[in-house]
Amino acid sequence: MSADATTDTSYLNAERGLWSWLTTTDHKRIALLYLAGMMFFFTFAVLLALTFRLHLFDPEAGVLAPVGALLGLEDPGEIYNRLLTLHGVVMIFLFIIPGIPAVFGNFFLPILIGAEDVSFPRLNLASWYFYVAGGILALVAVLGGGVDTGWTFYVPYSVNTDANVVVPMLAAFVLGWSSILTGLNFVTTVHRLRAKEMGWFQMPLFTWSLYATGWVQILATPVVGITLIMVLMERYLGIPIFDPARGGDPVLYQHLFWIYSHPAVYIMILPAMGVVSEIIPTFSRKTIFGYKFIVFSSMAIAGIGSLVWAHHMFTAGMADVARIVFSALTFLVAVPSAIKVFNWLATMYRGSVQLAPPMLWALMFIFLFAIGGLTGLTVASLSLDVHLHDTSYVVAHFHYTMFGGTGVIFIAGLHYWWPKIFGRMYNARTATVAAVLFFIGFNLTYIPLFIAGGLGMPRRYAFYVEEFASLHQLSTVGSWVMAGSLLLAFGNLVWSLRRETRAADDPWGGATLEWRTATPPPVLNFHGAPDLSRGAYEYPVEVSA
Secondary structure (H helix, E strand, O other): OOOOOOOOOOOOOOOOOHHHHOOOOOOHHHHHHHHHHHHHHHHHHHHHHHHHHHHHHHHHHOOOOHHHHHHOOOOHHHHHHHHHHHHHHHHHHHOOOOOHHHHHHHHHHHHHHHOOOOHHHHHHHHHHHHHHHHHHHHHHHHHHHOOOOOOOOOOOOOHOOOOHHHHHHHHHHHHHHHHHHHHHHHHHHHHHHHOOOOHHHOOHHHHHHHHHHHHHHHHHHHHHHHHHHHHHHHHHOOOOOOOOOOOOHHHHHHHHHHHHHHHHHHHHHHHHHHHHHHHHHHHOOOOOOOHHHHHHHHHHHHHHHOOOOOHHOOOOOHHHHHHHHHHHHHHHHHHHHHHHHHHHHHHHOOOOOOOHHHHHHHHHHHHHEEEEEHHHHHHHHHHHHHHHHHEEEHHHHHHHHHEEEEEEEHHHHHHHHHHHHEEEEEOHHHHHHOOOHHHHHHHHHHHHHHHHOOOEOOOOOOOHHHHHHHHHHHHHHHHHHHHHHHHHHHHHHHHHOOOOEEOOOOOOOOOOOHOOOOOOOOOOOOOOOOOOOOOOOOOOOOOOO
């Protein structure tokens, strides 16, 4: 990597050719490699979802028959389950979990702390190759006909099914390595490469969220990797671990799986909260309210969130005392989450709020995530969970939390940082229309599933009784609106790359370090030393409360 010769040289044009991208150790280019991969897999997962939602519009219409012909299957229920599993595996392991840390964390973490790169640039590139390898394995699973276990790979079914589960399990295992290496790199970078003038409590909040997430990635991810290997050992070597027919314990699998997979919820949502904490003060023209409370709430969410895994297992056969403890801990984790929401609202209070596209997506996050959080408390209540467990109510709650949370903020982050990353401005009016359509489509898709689940509609059923038909049809229409809005939003961003409207260095009036360097950033992130003359949330023009 060479120093910039002129101020016109950016990371985009410093080197040319495909080989320079595939061998780059520049954290910004690696972030774009992740972005390209994730958009591919996100599109694939959305197409899968649109297919099985179209089936649910009229299950007797035979929509899945052509897909079954491709997979070599005839039973529509089996085809449906395999599409559902692939949608979950791809969306969870290839988009939602790695999305914000791998793309925006990679691109902006070093810039936000005044560093030239991450601590281990080659390890950073290796983690991308692990991601690609995991993605290829997921596609191989598709070509092999897919699996029907659900993305949780529950035993004893995953030990005994005829479907080839080894490929998607290996995909999840390899993707876990990518996640661990990314977390390790981020934690080390924050400790070792932070600018000398920047103390811990002077770091931007997005950096804090990545730091907390990094620890969860390092400590929790190995558990699921080892668990999946044990399932494969039982399936192919006959070692009795989880299958009760061989003397194993299936509840042990659920404990081990959720010890990782529930903290993984916070790997997904903590970075999203960090992005919100950057967008809201910028478009309110106010210093973030309660900076330290947000910092400590991030660490509290990471800590307490790692202790609530068993609330997924209230109906699996646990002791009553254990169920009460895990229920109480789940209610407790809502406290730091509520602190963040309160601080975001307090930041906007009496601020000069500008409803630019990134702010619209951030406000949408607060609304949708609040519904996801509140409905999470209902399924954390022991008596309600017995009724709602494994119904479409849980599907709706999960999507309000994950897609309404992490997915929405991924799009918000793209709109917030797109001008800095590519140096081009997109059409704000089109972006606003896309955001409004998405909000309508999202709620039209998932509110009917809350109602259907409350009435007893089970999840993962390819067919249903007549009373649920109108709710499923509404949900399918909502999915079309949502897909159209996503096409409009991403099309608008991509189209901006062909326009001549160049972005200024600080088009939003932001105050963190990325807005104090050139657009797009130079190879070493700054021309000279970073400007640390004012704090992360000290705006040149600030509205006083």
